[in-house]
Amino acid sequence: MGDASILRPNSLAHIVFRTRDLPRMLDFWATFLGAERVFENEFIAFLRYDQEHHRVAIIQEQDTGSCVPTAAGLHHVAFSYPSLRALLRAHQERKRLQIVPGWCVNHGPTTSIYYKDPDGxxxxxxxxxxxxxxxxxxxxxxxxxxxxxxxxxxxxEELLRQLCSGICESALKRRVEIGGRESVPAGV
Incomplete structure (x- = not known):
């Protein structure tokens, strides 16, 4: 569970990405999150989508190389929605902007839709x-x-169709059991 002698933080404040192409990443993340551009210049940008002064920062560093899918490090960042309807609405809005997911899954504790940003x-x-x-x-x-x-x-799309037909969210969020599964699909 962790060392109880360490004072735990009360929240995760923000995430920071390094990139070689700040304008491209900034456009993607502002669109993806529907975020406000709090500050930007030629080498750094800050975005906010809630009450925090910034949740995402992007730093341009010219020596940044391409994402290596097999490298150790952070696997993904996650953003929560208050309801299945909201998650599916955000999915539909992104799809209209040609931002399409790579994987959609009911983990059990969460129903999740995964994407990739321009840097992978x-x-x-x-x-x-x-x-x-x-x-x-x-x-x-x-x-x-x-x-x-x-x-x-x-x-x-099928979940949204069922939701719109009147099936309640709690029934749609119940995971369908398929037996053993031990790996995440490649590329996620």
């Missing part, structure tokens, strides 16, 4: 599938999760 950084958009942390924790210690900690692939 993975981005997860998600909604919590349980109403309480206790329910999520119980699922994450269950035999179903132990057998399949990755999840079951989903189709966002």
């Amino acid at each position: 950084n993975a981005i997860e958009t998600q909604v919590d599938n349980f109403d309480t942390i206790e329910e999520a924790n119980a699922f994450m210690t269950s035999d179903e999760f132990r057998q399949n900690p990755i999840g079951t692939d989903i189709n966002p």
Whole structure:
């Protein structure tokens, strides 16, 4: 669980990306998040999409190389939505802007849609599938999760169709069990 003698932070404040192409990354992230450009110049930019002064920063460094998919490091960043309807609406809005996901999955604790930014950084958009942390924790210690900690692939368009037909969110967020699964699809 961690060292209880260490004072824990109260939240994650922001993420910072390095890039060789600041304008391209800035346009992508501002569009992807519907974010306000708080500050930008020729080598750094700050974006905000909520009450925080900035949540994403992007630094241009000319010696930045291409993303190496097999390199150790951060796998992805994740952004939460308050409801399945909101997650699917954001997906539809991005799709209209030709921002398409690489993977859509119900992990169990979350329903998630994954994207890549222009530099190849993975981005997860998600909604919590349980109403309480206790329910999520119980699922994450269950035999179903132990057998399949990755999840079951989903189709966002089909989920939206079902949601619009009147099926409740809680039923659509319930993971369909498919048996064992031990790896994330390549390229995610």
